[in-house]
Amino acid sequence: MEFVLKTNNLVKRYGGFTALSGLNMNVPKGAIYGFIGKNGAGKTTLIRLICGLQNPTAGSFNLYGTENSDRNIAKCRKRMGAVVETPSIYLNMTAEENLKQQYLVLGLPNYDGIKELLDLVGLSDTGKKKAKNFSLGMRQRLGIAVALAGNPDFLVLDEPINGLDPQGIVEIRELILKLNREKNITFLISSHILDELSRIATHYGFIDKGFLVKEMSAEELDNACRKCIRVEITKPEALTQVLDEMGIDYKFVSDNVADIYSKPNVTQLTLSLADKGCEIISLKEQDESLESFYIGLLGGENNA
Amino acid sequence: MLKLLKGSFIRLFRSSEFQIMPFLLMIMNFMMIFMERANLQDTDKLPGLPLFNAFFHVVVIGICTAVFVSLFIGAEYSNATIFNKIIFGHSRTAVYLTYLITCLFGTAVFHLTATGVTTLVGWIALGKPLFTIGEFITSYLLSLPVLFAVVSFYLAITIIVQNRAVAIGISASFSVVLLIFSMYFCDGKHYDNKYLDFLPDFYLNKLAMSDMLISEGVIEKLNFPVYPCILFGLFTVIGLIVFNNINIRNTPEGEI
Known part of the structure; x- marks a missing residue:
C-alpha cells in the first residue's frame, strides 16, 4: 500500500x-x-x-x-x-x-x-x-x-x-x-x-x-461495530454446528459467548440448540456505534 | 519570492490602513500650515513654506508606523493567511523578507505622499517653498533609514507576539514612550549628541526642525543616521532568527 x-x-x-x-x-x-x-x-x-x-x-x-x-x-x-x-x-x-x-x-x-x-x-x-x-x-x-x-x-x-x-x-x-x-x-x-x-x-x-x-x-x-446478537450458551460445539447448518456468520468472543451477525429465527435456533442439549443462558442485541467504540477504546466515558 | 512580493503589494494597496495613514500624517502638517496662515497680517504678502512645515509629521510618524505594521502584518495572523505561505513551501526567511520589504515600501510611500501633498498645500497657503528640491530630497532620504529602523522593530514585535490586537497595544505603547523619551532630550544641549540617534524618534524630531536648528546654529548640519541603520540591521536579524524558530499559530480576531 x-x-x-x-x-x-x-x-x-x-x-x-x-x-x-x-x-x-x-x-x-x-x-x-x-x-x-x-x-x-x-x-x-x-x-x-x-x-x-x-x-x-x-x-x-x-x-x-x-x-x-x-x-x-x-x-x-x-x-x-x-x-x-x-x-x-x-x-x-x-x-x-x-x-x-x-x-x-x-x-x-x-x-x-x-x-x-x-x-x-x-x-x-x-x-x-x-x-x-x-x-x-x-x-x-x-x-x-x-x-x-x-x-x-x-x-x-x-x-x-x-x-x-x-x-x-x-x-x-x-x-x-x-x-x-x-x-x-x-x-x-x-x-x-x-x-x-x-x-x-x-x-x-x-x-x-x-x-x-x-x-x-x-x-x-x-466489523468491530457490526450489529449482532450476543448469545451465551452451555455447549459451544452445539452452537457451531447449528449456526453452520443455518449458514449464519458468527464469532466466538469467549468460550461460551458468541456474536451472531445476522437476524436468525430465534425460535428455530432455540429449538435446534435444545435438540442438541444446549441451553441458552442469555440473548441480547449488540449495537456498537463509532461513538461507543471510541469510548470503549479510550477507556470509559470520561474520555469522550 | 517575487510572486510573494507581488501578492503582498497588491494587498498593501488595497489595505485601508495604508490608504488612511497619509491623511493622518497630513492632518498635523495642515494644522501647522493653516495656523500660520491664520496668523498672517497681510495675506497678499505670503512668507513662503519652510521645510519643517513639509516634514513636521515625522514627529508622530513612529506611532503611525507602529499601528500600520501591527495592523497590516497582524492581519496575516488573525486571518491565518500566513499559514498558506508556509504550507505551500515558501521559506520562512522569504516570507519575513516579503513582509519587511512591503512594510518598508508602504511606510516610504505614505511618508512621501504626506510630504508631497503638504508641500503643495503649503505652497498655495503660505507661498513658494523656502527650500530647494535638493534639500527636500535630502531630508526625505535622511528620514528613510530611521523609518526603516522603526519598521523593522515593530515588525519583529508583531512576528514575536503573533496577535494583532496585542501587537498594536505593545507597538503603540512603545512608540508613545519612545516619543516622550525623545522629546525629553529635545533641547539645544543634546541635539549634537549623535548617540541619541539610537532613539529613532529623537532623530526624527531633529529632522522635523532641521532648517530652524541649522539656521539658529544649534546644529551645524544634519548628520547621516548611522545608528538607525545599525538598529535596522539588528532588528531585521533578530526578527529573522525568531521567525525561523518560532511555533506559528493564529489568533482569530477578538482572541488574546
Whole structure:
C-alpha cells in the first residue's frame, strides 16, 4: 500500500507539556483518513507539524516519501493543501480575490482555474461580497478552495465542520466525497464529531494524550461495530454446528459467548440448540456505534 | 519570492490602513500650515513654506508606523493567511523578507505622499517653498533609514507576539514612550549628541526642525543616521532568527 504520510515516533513538547508522545500513523493514498480524538489529544499539533508551522521535538514524519528533515520537504508541501483551525482567507477580499492572492503565493503563471474552483465549492455567485460577510460555511468552503488552488493531491482539514449548521455540514461532506472520488485527493480530517466522520472516512486513527491508540480501516471498524446478537450458551460445539447448518456468520468472543451477525429465527435456533442439549443462558442485541467504540477504546466515558 | 512580493503589494494597496495613514500624517502638517496662515497680517504678502512645515509629521510618524505594521502584518495572523505561505513551501526567511520589504515600501510611500501633498498645500497657503528640491530630497532620504529602523522593530514585535490586537497595544505603547523619551532630550544641549540617534524618534524630531536648528546654529548640519541603520540591521536579524524558530499559530480576531 502506498502512503502519503507516515509518522515515526513523533514527539512535540511545549515547555513541560507533551502534546505528542511518540505518535505513529500511516495515511494511505486515496484515503479519507479520520483523525479522532478529544480536545487537547494532539490532533491540531500533528497537523501543524506536517504543515511546517512547527517543528517536531523528536521523531520524524515522511511526506510522499520525503523525510521532514530533508531539504526537499518544502517542495513536497506544494502537493498538499490545508485548512488549519480556521480558513486562511483575507476577510476584506472577495472569494475571487482571495484565490488570486493564493495563486500569487503559489507562483502560478495565470489565474486560469479560479472559476472552476469557485464552481466546485459553490461560491461562484458571491460576486463582490467580501469574505467577512460570508457565513461560516461559505468561509469554510472558501478556505477549502484556497487549499485546493495548485491542485494538491493531499488535503488536510482540521475540524472542518466545527460551528457549521446542518446544511453547511452536508455541503462540506459532499464536497469532500466529491473531491475524493473525482480527483482522487487524499484527505486527513481531524474531528471529534464522530457521527459525521463515520459517514465519509475510509480509515481511522484514534489519538489520545498524544498517542495513536488504534489505526484501522472503515471495513475493520464496521466489523468491530457490526450489529449482532450476543448469545451465551452451555455447549459451544452445539452452537457451531447449528449456526453452520443455518449458514449464519458468527464469532466466538469467549468460550461460551458468541456474536451472531445476522437476524436468525430465534425460535428455530432455540429449538435446534435444545435438540442438541444446549441451553441458552442469555440473548441480547449488540449495537456498537463509532461513538461507543471510541469510548470503549479510550477507556470509559470520561474520555469522550 | 517575487510572486510573494507581488501578492503582498497588491494587498498593501488595497489595505485601508495604508490608504488612511497619509491623511493622518497630513492632518498635523495642515494644522501647522493653516495656523500660520491664520496668523498672517497681510495675506497678499505670503512668507513662503519652510521645510519643517513639509516634514513636521515625522514627529508622530513612529506611532503611525507602529499601528500600520501591527495592523497590516497582524492581519496575516488573525486571518491565518500566513499559514498558506508556509504550507505551500515558501521559506520562512522569504516570507519575513516579503513582509519587511512591503512594510518598508508602504511606510516610504505614505511618508512621501504626506510630504508631497503638504508641500503643495503649503505652497498655495503660505507661498513658494523656502527650500530647494535638493534639500527636500535630502531630508526625505535622511528620514528613510530611521523609518526603516522603526519598521523593522515593530515588525519583529508583531512576528514575536503573533496577535494583532496585542501587537498594536505593545507597538503603540512603545512608540508613545519612545516619543516622550525623545522629546525629553529635545533641547539645544543634546541635539549634537549623535548617540541619541539610537532613539529613532529623537532623530526624527531633529529632522522635523532641521532648517530652524541649522539656521539658529544649534546644529551645524544634519548628520547621516548611522545608528538607525545599525538598529535596522539588528532588528531585521533578530526578527529573522525568531521567525525561523518560532511555533506559528493564529489568533482569530477578538482572541488574546
